[in-house]
Amino acid sequence: MRLARLRFTLQKYLRLYYAFFKASFVADLEFRANFITRIITDVIWYGAQIFTFEVLFLHTNKLGDWNVDQTRVFLGIVFVVDAFYMIMFHDNLDRMNTSIRKGDLDLLLVKPVSSQFMLSCQRISTAMIGNLGIGTAWLIWSIAQLPDVQWINLLWLLLLLPCGVLAVYCLRFLFSASALIFTQAESVMYLWYQIYRLGLRPDSIYVPWLRFAILTIMPVGFIASVPARAILEPASYGLFAWVLLWTVGLMIFTSWLWQLGLKKYSSASS
Amino acid sequence: MIAPVVTSLIEVAVWTGIFRGLQATTLGGFGLDNYLAYAIWGSFVARISVTWNYESKMIEEIESGSINVLLSRPTTFYEYYLFQFFGYKVVTTFVSLLVPLTAAYWFDLPVFLDRLPLALLLIFYYLILVHTLSFCVATIAFHLNRVHSFTVAKNLSLWLLSGELIPLDLLPDFWRGILLNLPFANAVYIPVGYITGRGDISLLQQGFMTTTIGIVFFGLLARLSWQSGIRVYTGTGA
Numbered sequence: 001m002r003l004a005r006l007r008f009t010l011q012k013y014l015r016l017y018y019a020f021f022k023a024s025f026v027a028d029l030e031f032r033a034n035f036i037t038r039i040i041t042d043v044i045w046y047g048a049q050i051f052t053f054e055v056l057f058l059h060t061n062k063l064g065d066w067n068v069d070q071t072r073v074f075l076g077i078v079f080v081v082d083a084f085y086m087i088m089f090h091d092n093l094d095r096m097n098t099s100i101r102k103g104d105l106d107l108l109l110v111k112p113v114s115s116q117f118m119l120s121c122q123r124i125s126t127a128m129i130g131n132l133g134i135g136t137a138w139l140i141w142s143i144a145q146l147p148d149v150q151w152i153n154l155l156w157l158l159l160l161l162p163c164g165v166l167a168v169y170c171l172r173f174l175f176s177a178s179a180l181i182f183t184q185a186e187s188v189m190y191l192w193y194q195i196y197r198l199g200l201r202p203d204s205i206y207v208p209w210l211r212f213a214i215l216t217i218m219p220v221g222f223i224a225s226v227p228a229r230a231i232l233e234p235a236s237y238g239l240f241a242w243v244l245l246w247t248v249g250l251m252i253f254t255s256w257l258w259q260l261g262l263k264k265y266s267s268a269s270s
Numbered sequence: 271m272i273a274p275v276v277t278s279l280i281e282v283a284v285w286t287g288i289f290r291g292l293q294a295t296t297l298g299g300f301g302l303d304n305y306l307a308y309a310i311w312g313s314f315v316a317r318i319s320v321t322w323n324y325e326s327k328m329i330e331e332i333e334s335g336s337i338n339v340l341l342s343r344p345t346t347f348y349e350y351y352l353f354q355f356f357g358y359k360v361v362t363t364f365v366s367l368l369v370p371l372t373a374a375y376w377f378d379l380p381v382f383l384d385r386l387p388l389a390l391l392l393i394f395y396y397l398i399l400v401h402t403l404s405f406c407v408a409t410i411a412f413h414l415n416r417v418h419s420f421t422v423a424k425n426l427s428l429w430l431l432s433g434e435l436i437p438l439d440l441l442p443d444f445w446r447g448i449l450l451n452l453p454f455a456n457a458v459y460i461p462v463g464y465i466t467g468r469g470d471i472s473l474l475q476q477g478f479m480t481t482t483i484g485i486v487f488f489g490l491l492a493r494l495s496w497q498s499g500i501r502v503y504t505g506t507g508a
Contacts, residue, residue, distance in 0.1 A: 031414075031415055031416040033416075033417075034414075034417070034418070034419045037419035037420055037423050038419045038422075040423055041419060044423065044426045044427055044430060045426055047430065048426070048429065048430045048435055051430065051435070051436075052435050052436050055436050055440050055441060056288065056297075056436070059292075059298055059440065060293075060294060060297070062292070062293065063288065063291040063292065064290075064291035191276055194276050194277050194280045195280070197280060197284070198280065198283065198284070201284060201287060201288070202291070204291065205288055205290055206283065206287045206290075207283075207286065207287070207290070
C-alpha cells in the first residue's frame with residue numbers, strides 16, 4: 001500500500017517535471033538570440049577555466065597531485081556537473097530570492113506539491129543541454145589522452161556525478177533560502193559564488209583544514225575533485241561512501257531546514 | 271562589507287593553494303606575496319570595473335517603454351545613467367578600499383600605495399568605456415525582446431580578457447601582446463599591475479591610450495546603435 005503510494009507520488013512528480021520541461025523548451029525557443037547567447041556564454045566560461053589551467057601549466061608540470069592531462073579530466077567533470085546543475089536548477093535558484101521577496105512563494109505554498117520542488121525545478125534551461133554535450137565531449141577527449149586509464153573506473157561516475165550535482169544544489173538552495181530571513185540576499189549569493197569557486201580547483205592544492213572543509217561543511221569538493229579521483233587514482237571506497245552518505249544527509253537537512261523556515265515565514269512582507 | 275572580505279580570503283586560499291600545488295617559490299618570476307597582492311587588489315578593482323545592475327536597468331527601461339519618461343527630459347539616456355553609475359561606483363570604491371588596504375597591511379604584501387591615485391584615475395576613466403559598452407548592449411533591446419544573456423556574455427568575455435583570472439604577464443608573448451593592446455586589460459591587469467609593481471608608468475600610459483581608443487570606437491558604435499534603435503522604437507516598449 002505504502003509502496004503503491006510512493007510510486008504514485010513519484011509518477012506525479014515525473015509527469016510534472018516533463019510538463020515543466022516542455023514549457024521551458026517552448027519558452028526558450030521563443031527567444032532564439034537569447035537561447036544561442038546563453039550557450040555561447042557557457043562556452044566562454046568553460047574557455048576561461050581551461051585558459052587558467054593551461055596558462056598555469058605553461059610554468060609548471062604539476063598542480064597538486066595532478067599533471068596537465070589529469071587536470072583536464074578534472075575540468076571535464078567540472079563542466080559536466082556544472083551543465084547538469086545549470087540545466088536543472090540554476091535558473092530556479094537564481095530567482096528564488098525574488099520569488100520569496102515578491103510573494104510568488106505564497107502562490108506555490110497553496111499548490112498540492114512540494115514547495116521546494118516547485119521552487120527548484122519549475123524552470124529548465126534547455127539551452128544548456130548543448131553545453132552538456134560540449135562538456136561531455138571534453139571529458140571523453142581528456143580521458144582518452146590519459147596513458148593508463150581504467151575504463152571500468154568510469155562506472156564510479158554514475159554514483160559520484162549525481163552526488164556532485166545534488167551537493168551543489170543543496171548548498172545553493174540553502175543560500176537562496178536565506179531570503180526567508182534577509183529581505184535583500186544578493187550579497188549572500190555573492191558569497192555562495194566565492195565558495196563555489198573553491199570547488200573549481202583540485203582539492204589537493206589546498207591546506208589540510210580547507211580541504212577538510214570543502215569535503216565536509218561546504219562540500220564543493222564533491223563537484224569534481226572526488227569524481228576525478230575515481231578515474232585518476234585507485235578507488236578510495238571510504239571517501240566514496242562518505243560522499244554518498246553526506247549527500248543524502250545534506251538533502252535531508254536542506255528539506256528539514258526549508259520546512260522549518262516555512263514555519264517562521266509570514267508571507268511576502270516577512 | 272562581508273562580501274569583499276570573504277572574496278579576499280578566498281583569493282588568498284586559492285593562490286596559496288596554487289603555490290602549494292606548484293611546489294615552487296616563484297611563478298613567472300613573481301613570488302606568492304606578489305600573487306596575493308595581485309589577487310586581492312584584482313578582486314577589488316574587478317568589482318568596480320564591472321556593471322550588472324545599471325545595464326539591466328537600462329535594458330529594462332527600453333523593454334518596458336519606461337524610457338519615454340527619460341526621453342522627454344533635458345538630458346540624454348546615456349548621460350542620465352552615466353552619472354548614476356559614476357556616483358554609485360565612487361561611493362563603492364571609497365567604502366570598499368578599506369578591505370584591500372587592510373589585507374595588504376595584514377599580510378605585508380608588496381603594494382605601492384603612492385601609485386594608487388593614478389591607478390584609480392585610470393579605473394574611473396575606464397568606467398566611461400564600461401558604461402559605453404553597457405549602453406551598446408542596452409540598445410540591442412530596441413530590436414530584440416530578451417537581451418539579458420548578452421550582458422552575461424559581455425561581462426564574462428571582459429572577465430576573461432581583463433586579467434582577473436590570471437595575471438596577463440603569465441601568458442605567452444603573442445597573447446600577452448594582443449591582450450595588453452586591447453582596452454579591456456584596464457579593467458584589472460593594468461591598474462593592479464601598476465599598484466603591485468608588475469609594471470611601471472609606461473604600462474599606465476598605455477592603459478590611458480587604449481582606453482581612449484576604446485571610448486572613441488565604442489562611442490561611435492553606441493551612437494550608431496542608438497540612432498538605429500530609436501528609429502524603430504514605437505514608444506510603447508520594445
